[in-house]
Amino acid sequence: AQKITQTQPGMFVQEKEAVTLDCTYDTSDQSYGLFWYKQPSSGEMIFLIYQGSYDEQNATEGRYSLNFQKARKSANLVISASQLGDSAMYFCASRYSSASKIIFGSGTRLSIRP
Amino acid sequence: DTAVSQTPKYLVTQMGNDKSIKCEQNLGHDTMYWYKQDSKKFLKIMFSYNNKELIINETVPNRFSPKSPDKAHLNLHINSLELGDSAVYFCASSPQVRGQTYGYTFGSGTRLTVV
Numbered sequence: 001a002q003k004i005t006q007t008q009p010g011m012f013v014q015e016k017e018a019v020t021l022d023c024t025y026d027t028s029d030q031s032y033g034l035f036w037y038k039q040p041s042s043g044e045m046i047f048l049i050y051q052g053s054y055d056e057q058n059a060t061e062g063r064y065s066l067n068f069q070k071a072r073k074s075a076n077l078v079i080s081a082s083q084l085g086d087s088a089m090y091f092c093a094s095r096y097s098s099a100s101k102i103i104f105g106s107g108t109r110l111s112i113r114p
Numbered sequence: 115d116t117a118v119s120q121t122p123k124y125l126v127t128q129m130g131n132d133k134s135i136k137c138e139q140n141l142g143h144d145t146m147y148w149y150k151q152d153s154k155k156f157l158k159i160m161f162s163y164n165n166k167e168l169i170i171n172e173t174v175p176n177r178f179s180p181k182s183p184d185k186a187h188l189n190l191h192i193n194s195l196e197l198g199d200s201a202v203y204f205c206a207s208s209p210q211v212r213g214q215t216y217g218y219t220f221g222s223g224t225r226l227t228v229v
Contacts, residue, residue, distance in 0.1 A: 033217075035217055037220075039155075043202065043222070043223050043225075044220065044222050044223065045204060045206075045218075045220035045223075047217055047218070047219070050217055089155055091157065095217075100145070100162060100164070100169055100170060100210075101147070101159050101162055101170055102159075102208075102217075102218060103159070104156075104157040104158075106154075106155070106156055107155050107156075
């Protein structure tokens with residue numbers, strides 16, 4: 001079965017440091033997309049970044065970048081210069097060509113220390 | 115202005131009651147979804163509609179019935195509510211391009227508490 005794995009249930013990081021949130025996926029599809037979403041304590045789901053399986057360059061959006069290693073089936077989120085407002089749950093998710101849906105990992109709770 | 119709007123935001127009700135959650139999107143997306151987020155924050159798909167047609171129906175008790183009157187609306191009706199139905203329910207929508215599902219826009223969620 002297609003699966004998304006986030007092995008870090010929780011992380012603490014000092015403000016202004018960079019942080020990497022791990023994500024691995026499992027698929028035999030050639031065409032797929034990978035997403036990261038942020039869920040702050042207020043509860044809404046906020047789209048952060050997207051990487052397509054055929055994209056040659058790693059996706060970047062401001063302080064967010066996606067470290068895409070296709071052979072390892074990993075799609076780690078890197079947040080540079082972390083801020084207090086980055087404290088939230090982060091979900092990795094994937095869309096596979098063989099399924100009309102996005103499946104989510106179990107999430108990582110990131111806490112930024114001042 | 116809200117792209118995907120869900121109502122109500124909070125719902126507290128007694129066991130055995132029937133309740134509905136409404137969702138509307140103004141993005142012109144073809145596909146809408148219902149996800150359930152449990153107390154451990156795990157997000158699981160329940161249903162998906164594409165242009166008013168049911169395309170995904172995961173293993174969900176038949177007390178849950180989605181209804182899509184048009185492609186901009188997807189409502190969720192729940193009969194005979196149970197304690198285990200307490201969760202946050204998210205509506206989402208996405209465009210479909212050449213049959214591929216693209217990124218979701220989520221509603222703000224409905225926190226359902228069954229007492």
